[in-house]
Amino acid sequence: MLQFKNTAWYLNLKTEFWRHPNRLTALKVVTAMFALVLPFIVTNHAYIAVTLALGVVAAALSETDDHPRGRLKALITTIISFAITTCSVTLLKPFPLIFGFGFIASTIVFVIIGGISERYRGISYGAILIGIYAMLGYDNDLDWYVQPFLLCSGALFYGLISLFLLYRKPWRLLDEQLSMGFIALSKYLEEKSKLFPSSTNEQVDIGNKLALLNVEVVNALEKCKEVINIYSHEVDDQKDLLPYLQRFMLLQSLHERAASSHEKYERLGNKIEYKELLEGFSELLHQLSHAAELVAENMLTGQEYNHPVSIGWIVNALEFEIEKIPEKDQQLLILLLHNLSRSHVSLKNLNTPERSTSIPRLGQDKRTVKERIKDQLRFSHPRMRYAIRLSFCFTIGFLLNYFLELEKGEWIYMTSLFVSQPTYRETRQRLFQRILGTISGVVIGVSIIQLLPTDLGQMLLMLSCAFFFFLYLRNKYSYAVVFITIYVLSANNLTSSAGMEILIPRTIDTVIGALLSFLAVRFLWPNWQYKRVPKLLADALDKNANYFHTILNELNDKNTKSDDDYDYRLARRLAHKADNELTLAWRSMRVEPHKKRKVMDQAFTLTYLNHALLSYVSALGAQRDILHIKQNIFHDTAQHIENTLVETSHLISNNSRSNADISLKPLLVTLKDKINELDVSEERQQLRLLYNIGAVSNKIMNEASAVKR
Structure with a gap:
């Protein structure tokens, strides 16, 4: 026992x-x-x-x-x-x-x-x-x-x-990266569960949070792809990568379904009789979030993944309940349930994936080292500007250190290195974290050092602080700053036996280094977001149009689908990356100086609408393998929507000037009439999804004129 x-x-x-x-x-x-x-x-x-x-x-x-x-x-x-x-x-x-x-x-x-x-x-x-x-x-x-x-x-x-x-x-590093991807997906699903039920105002707030969480998921996917590509260059047998590629492809598929939106669910949320049904969808999303978390744990610990039985029960219960509601309302939820059911089946079969001997392609940077360096040797390149800003901070710090003969003035350099970031938002965030963390660390560190007069005691303090610094470095930088400050203090004290007299000089050096970093990013070629929004919006619309175009190609001719879906996955990835850039621009704009927050409201609206558009297109993409288009109006309307997105993108970026009427309103009216003529059917659901894509595209086109350069 x-x-x-x-x-x-x-x-x-x-x-x-x-x-x-x-x-x-x-x-x-x-x-x-x-x-x-x-x-x-x-x-x-x-x-x-x-x-x-x-x-x-x-x-x-x-x-x-x-x-x-x-x-x-x-x-x-x-x-x-x-x-x-x-x-x-x-x-x-x-x-x-x-x-x-x-x-x-x-x-x-x-x-x-x-x-x-x-x-x-x-x-x-x-x-x-x-x-x-x-x-x-x-x-x-x-x-x-x-x-x-x-x-x-x-x-x-x-x-x-x-x-x-x-x-x-x-293979541990691949396990860690994929697990971070599933954890990010879990957070996204958990937030999305709050949509059921929700009001229109709540949906705007939740949609904003989902756009930010989507950034984390897409970044995790990019990191996974990068590490997989690194491994692919080093391993002898590419087939050893196959299990990880299957998990990566699963994560991409789950993300696409999670990011999908089929309808405006507040239409049912306002009906009391549907409250329990919508709460069922909320619980289903919550359980799928938990399942994604279990997959992450499986990747990290090696324990067998056991798919929650409750998910199957919830799916069956929702199918039973949906059959009870009027057919007119069924179509609002039936595609969503089918989408989530496919995620349930994919996770259920996690340990028994379809056998495949083909290695799917992942996009790689094929530029040579010389080409990558050459690309950065432009003054407009963000990394070159970052290099100049950092060197400026070091130059001023060096001059202060040289002429004022500061003792250990190198703390100015170290602070500038930690605080300086490529963007204003990141630097501003690090500024406060670094100053407050350093001051707290100096005060706490000097106090503790007085209580640990022996070298052995200070060594243990140094080791403990090193542990907590690396523990919090990725997730809680402000905590990490406190511990690394105490670490450096204890290290210096071991060699110089400095006491309370270093409190003020270290604090002053930290403030100087942090302020230099802030002033550099504030006044040396700041790239304010209001200047970037038009270009980012144009790029997002262009990438969404390409994503939409790739889906339509597969729907028009199933034979055009490549063996490993590379073209589709690339279009999807680029659309999400462009959406992320737009989201981050709006997020950064919120902390910029008030005078630089031009088009703030428009940026928020466009970020929300673009993410909504991407969600609707993702819903169409998630269904592309099972959709059978029978209505000619679908193809005609889809082509017109695609052309409108491309034309709007060109107009915003000033790449072309068209006098053509690109309004989608007349087409949407015709499409809505056609939807009303059809009985509840698969064709009606398809046209409704297309109508939602067109309606959001039309709203974006109307709002975009406010930020057109």
């Missing part, structure tokens, strides 16, 4: 251990740090211990998701770049002007190199960070090679541990 309890306890602990990727990363960092730091703390070599630990932190922040072979290449590149950076700092530090010029120039170079790929982005960021660490730890009394050797040794030690663990579980 005791053995059984121990076994159960062990299994529960193991499951909990693998369920949280952030905990695994934090534990990996602290383990590497502890193994390096403890011997030198015990032997009173605090400088060596702290420098090695900083190397571990820089390496961990440089790490990106990669296949073991790719991770080995990345580790070699990381150590070489770290060695060049740290040696340059220690050799040039005695020559301020040369050092300053090299620091600024190398920052621009590293940022541009980081634009090559996600792998290089992590390495270049780590190289800049470890250079600042080398400045903070610079000691003129030491030989020039000592600090670079220690920092690179710490980075190498962590890299080897991480590489060893990755070789033990080479």
Whole structure:
């Protein structure tokens, strides 16, 4: 009996251990740090211990998701770049002007190199960070090679541990990325469940939240695709990727169905007799959300996925209840139920997918390294502007540090590096998080350090803060800032025994660095969203039109459908990415200066309408395999809607000027009359869905004139 309890306890602990990727990363960092730091703390070599630990932190922040072979290449590149950076700092530090010029120039170079790929982005960021660490730890009394050797040794030690663990579980990173995708989908489904029942006003608010959550799902899908492509370049047998590709394709399919909208459900929500029926749909979406969460857990822990039996019961109950309501109202819900039922069946058959030997294609960036760098060497490119802004912050920080002879003024650089982001919204958000987090961290850290006078106690504090920093880094940055501040304080205190006297200087340095970042993004070529909205809207309409066109092609001729659905999936992906860009532009506009919030209301309306249009088109796409179009008016109207979307896109972007009447109103009237003539049937449902696509397109066309450039 005791053995059984121990076994159960062990299994529960193991499951909990693998369920949280952030905990695994934090534990990996602290383990590497502890193994390096403890011997030198015990032997009173605090400088060596702290420098090695900083190397571990820089390496961990440089790490990106990669296949073991790719991770080995990345580790070699990381150590070489770290060695060049740290040696340059220690050799040039005695020559301020040369050092300053090299620091600024190398920052621009590293940022541009980081634009090559996600792998290089992590390495270049780590190289800049470890250079600042080398400045903070610079000691003129030491030989020039000592600090670079220690920092690179710490980075190498962590890299080897991480590489060893990755070789033990080479597919773990794919599991983590796919699980994040299913978790994002789960949140989307949970929010959508609030639509049933809901009023018109509530639907606008929920629609706005769904658009923001859709950003998370699409970003997760993009990250999954990127990691799968990385693995595809490294694995020997592409068929080893097939299970992960099947999960990825399932996630895409579930997202399309989740993003689908067939009708304006408030029409039934206003009827009391349908309240329980709509609550049933709410519960179905809630249970599907829970199922997506279980799939994510299955990917992380390896436990078998058990599909909730309750979902089948709810589907059967809803089918029974829908048959009781008038046929006129049935059509509002029957397509929705069918759509959700297909998601239920797909999840139910998760462990027994259709056997396939073909490897579906995923879009890849086929540009060469030279082409990727060349694309960034334009002043209008966001990454080039980011590089110049960051180098500007470092330049002002360097001048202040040089002329005012600040003690550890390198904190200004480090703060600017953490706060500076490509966009105004992200930088502004980081500004407050960094200042408040740093001030809180300094106050808390200095207080705790006074209570832990021994080196061993401060080492434990440093390790604990490192763990919590990496635990909260992805999800709660403000918390992470507090812990990394305490970490750096305890590390500095171990080497310099500084006490309360560092409280004010560190706070001032942090405020200066954060303000420099804010001023740079505020006044150096700010790309205000009101200037971007017309282009983003035009692009979103164009991509929606292409998505719609791809669906119509498959409906018109089933034989045009490719074996792996690549063209369709690409059109769908681009439509969602364009919708995300428009959503993020509106989201960013809300925190910009009041004078720059032009077309704020129009941007909100257009974001909501474009997401609604994408939802209706997704509903048509989700049904494309089973739809059999019989009405000629469907094809004629669909073609006219597609042409209208393209024409509106061109007019907004000023790519063409047409005097043609592109109003959809007369066509919608004709289509509505045709719908009213038909009895309740599949054809009537198809035309209603098309009518909704046309109606939203017409609204967008009318609203778009307010933001036309």
